[in-house]
Amino acid sequence: MGGNMRERIRAAGHDVVGYDPRPEISDAASLAELVEKLAAPRVVWVMVPSGVTEDIIEQLGGLLSAGDIVIDGGNSKFSDDGPRAEKLGALGIGYMDVGVSGGVWGISNGYALMVGGDKKHVDHCMPIFEALKPEGEFGFAHAGPVGAGHYSKMVHNGIEYGLMHAYAEGYELLKASELVHNVPEVFKSWREGSVVKSWLLDLLDRALDEDPELANIKGYAEDTGEGRWTVEEGIRLAVPMNVIAASLFARFTSRQDDSPAIKAVAALRNQFGGHAVKR
Template sequence: MRIGMVGLGKMGGNMAERLRRGGHEVVGYDRDPSISDVGTLKELVDRLEAPRAVWVMVPAGEPTRATVAELGELLDRDDVIIDGGNSHYVDDQRHAGELGAKGVGFVDVGVSGGVWGLENGYALMAGGDAAHIQRLMPVFETLKPEGPDGFVHAGAVGAGHFAKMVHNGIEYGMMQAFAEGWELLEAADVVTDVAGAFKSWRHGTVIRSWLLDLLVRALEDDPELTQLRGYAQDSGEGRWTVQAAVDHAVPLPVITAALYARFASRQEDSPAMKMVAALRQQFGGHAVTSATSGEGAAPPPGGAA
């Protein structure tokens, strides 16, 4: 099918490429004219056939809100907007209400896969009307990994980003546990091959995982993590997860502690935060802070610039 893609950065660009490899026609728009197929959102809409589908992959918050609002003025009844960024689920519900009054559909999709998604596929968590989801299934089938898993219609509008929000909160806790274990092994002077210990856990143990694989990769690249400063940003979804837990009176001690640990990383050069920073760079191509210059270091090979 033909689909518009707004935002061709490290995620949106790779997703557009995976769709093209899967036989879809993608019309892409980005503020960078060197990678954009059209010059404006209006040109993008004009290049699509009704009923249109436009996937938005721009930063959460005001950039997404402004993009959705502009598209809402350009699209017609029965067209649909897909927000695949890391938006707050409350924004999704507001967008759906505003667009619905004009007959334009809205679907929210939590997307996980980072810079590796182009080759491995993306885990997709969708929220929206069943008819809209069904119409977009050819796109979802192409983007997700091969096999039966990797996609869920999580519920009504907002459910996709809510599920992704919780996913990222769990991710915070898992990364923090690995990082603290690494710090203890390094500090104890009992284990002389710390990297080898982690590598030995990759098969046959209950903590084997893709994150563990990425941790081993990070240690192979920089065994003592001397090239990183112990500073880790948070995407905002960890905060939203903790706030949702407060709203629903659900205790989240591990995820909350992991979020606070990231806050603490901004006050001192935490050894554990070096590992969190390294993992974020490995799986998502996120910029990291150099230990020497304080400048943002480049992502790993295969990551986005």
């Protein structure tokens, strides 16, 4: 995703130096060389898996100078942003958190950007944001101070969990019906003129075109943290999260080949009602 973002920014006429451990796609041999190749004041956008973000930002703190800016565009937890901004700020280095949505399609469609940080840093980096966002008036928000960008992306991904699972339940019900004989065509019919049309629906239609029975996909869905954090915030703020919480727990169910909870339900039904237990 970071590589695609580099190309989209370059296409807008900006000079970009990228570093990646894979030399075939990297413009520098190390983070230190990346910093050397950038003219001050530098803007360094970190787009890495959450497990290594802290280490990368720590390294950058020792390489950058006062007046430079670090942007974390990964799916970090919003509560990590304040301490990072404070630590870098003590060195005179600015920090922004940017929630980024767009996936592999962003290079051509643009990316939705949710920014957290000081206005002076946002204003300085607007040419980058303009290059990355979709054309038109939508796709960018200065959501608030440091932490607001990742908080907004967390909620975005929680909503995504719920939307995805609603489509998935509809798919399963259509598949189970004895009346509907062409499930992929039904989904295709919803892509225009329907109130449930969306990009996610387009992607599901694409998946069904490639594999109408989804026979080559295992029924296992990972959660990367944002759904959990959204539910945790709902608990903290006493905001009901019925749909998002249910979609998160459904992902947990997908990891069980033979659900212990459903085994217990089957055993109870057998005990009080004599219902047969299937093996």
